[in-house]
Each structure stands twice: as C-alpha cells, then as structure tokens.
Amino acid sequence: MDYPETDFSLKVVLISFKQCLNENEEVLLDHYIDSWKGLVRFLNSLGAIFSFISKDVVSKLQIMEHLRNSPQYEHYTSLQSMIAYEVGNKLVDIDRRSRPRYPNSGCRTVLRLHRALRWLQLFLEGLRTSPEDARTSTLCSDAYNATLAAYHSWIVRQAVTVAFCALPTRKVFLEAMHVGSSEQAVEMLGEALPFIEHVYDVSQKLYAEHSLLDLP
Numbered sequence: 001m002d003y004p005e006t007d008f009s010l011k012v013v014l015i016s017f018k019q020c021l022n023e024n025e026e027v028l029l030d031h032y033i034d035s036w037k038g039l040v041r042f043l044n045s046l047g048a049i050f051s052f053i054s055k056d057v058v059s060k061l062q063i064m065e066h067l068r069n070s071p072q073y074e075h076y077t078s079l080q081s082m083i084a085y086e087v088g089n090k091l092v093d094i095d096r097r098s099r100p101r102y103p104n105s106g107c108r109t110v111l112r113l114h115r116a117l118r119w120l121q122l123f124l125e126g127l128r129t130s131p132e133d134a135r136t137s138t139l140c141s142d143a144y145n146a147t148l149a150a151y152h153s154w155i156v157r158q159a160v161t162v163a164f165c166a167l168p169t170r171k172v173f174l175e176a177m178h179v180g181s182s183e184q185a186v187e188m189l190g191e192a193l194p195f196i197e198h199v200y201d202v203s204q205k206l207y208a209e210h211s212l213l214d215l216p
Ligand SMILES: CCCCCCCC/C=C\CCCCCCCC(=O)N[C@@H](COP(=O)(O)O)[C@H](O)/C=C/CCCCCCCCCCCCC
Pocket: 010, 013, 039, 040, 042, 043, 050, 052, 053, 056, 057, 112, 113, 116, 119, 124, 140, 144, 148, 151, 152, 156, 160, 167, 177
C-alpha cells in the first residue's frame, strides 16, 4: 500500500472525518480508513524521521482493509457492526494473560487508531489555540503524554521524543497544511476539530459500553 505525499490538503481530512459518521451515528470504516490515509500522507511529507510512525499506522490500515476485503466484509461496514460481529463470535482477545489468538482483530486495531485520534484532537487544538511562537514539539509531546504515551513501551516513547524535535515551526506546520495562510489554516482547524471530536466521542462511548478500552 503506497500513500504518496503530494497534494495533501487538510480539507481532504476534514471532509473524510465528517463523512465517518452517518445519520445514525454509525462510524463508517471505509471513511475512517480514508481519513487515516490522509493523515499518513501528511506525516510522510514531514520527513523520513517519522517513517516508523507512518509504517505502524499503515500496517494497521492494511489490517482493516484486509478485513474489508474478506468474505466477512459486510460485518466491517461500521464500528458498530464490527464490534457486534467480533465480540459476538469471540474473535477478540480480551484477557491479557492468555496467549493472543486474534492479534489482528478489527476491535484491537481500531482501538490503537482511536487512541491516536485523541492525540490528534489534542495536538490540533493546541496548534489552533497557541500563540504564534509556540513550540510544536511541546504541543505535540503534551498531547502525546496525555494520550498515547501510557500505552507505549519505553523505547517507543524515546523514539517519539526524538522525532518531535524534528517538527517544523508552528507557522511552517500550518502552511504545510496547504489551506492558505496560517490564519486560514487555524480557521480550518476550528471547522475540522468538531468532526474529529464527534467521531472520537462516538467511538469512545462504543468501546466503553462493550468494555473494550483496554484490549491487549
Ligand atoms: C493536518 C495536520 C494534522 C497533523 C497530522 C499529523 C499526522 C498524524 C499521523 C499519524 C499520527 C500518529 C499515529 C500514531 C498511531 C500509533 C498507534 C499505536 O499506538 N501503535 C503502537 C501500539 O501498536 P501495537 O504494537 O499494540 O499493535 C505501536 O507500538 C507504536 C508504534 C510507534 C509509533 C507510535 C508513535 C505515536 C506518536 C504520535 C505522534 C505523532 C507525531 C506526528 C507529528 C505530526
């Protein structure tokens, strides 16, 4: 799977996160995967130092695309149908102490992306509301420490900390979004964030209702 880094626009991500939820508040997995592909394209444009991160996301997207192309594809239309199917048929590893039988379950895989979506939400909110001279590495690591860090090994946390130092300045970052000036990018973030937050909140509620928030 190849996600070229050219022609990235935050608008693409904005539109696809908006489309992730239908009128019944179902999280549509094809759109969810597409949204993540857009983020991976952006990440790739930031340089090779982030490739270990984008490789991890791509491997998770490949698992989801594989499930979407499997004979059981209909169960993987939405997060709701996926959870009902995998939990109902005991296709999810729940117990940390048992040997993993379903390391590539959809529930486990989306949970990793879901946690990362919270990081994204906090990071974008930080970018949007911070002063012009704010350090992106600080914004990024504050968001990381409040979300993903708790789930990552020491070695991953160290690698991530090094990668954060390579982040461009806030201004360059906003311009790299390709939605116009820094001010226009900030405005765009204000429009995009509610869509991301909505997808996160609906997913979080679902995972919580099914006691799936700590899947190994
Ligand atoms: C339009 C502007 C918005 C900015 C968009 C930035 C692009 C974001 C793209 C991706 C974000 C990072 C997604 C990270 C997913 C991590 C999933 C995860 O937790 N994986 C770990 C657990 O997986 P399993 O082993 O249980 O299968 C895995 O161990 C970790 C792998 C290493 C990567 C983790 C790095 C997370 C750092 C998050 C900050 C990214 C900084 C990007 C800078 C913009």
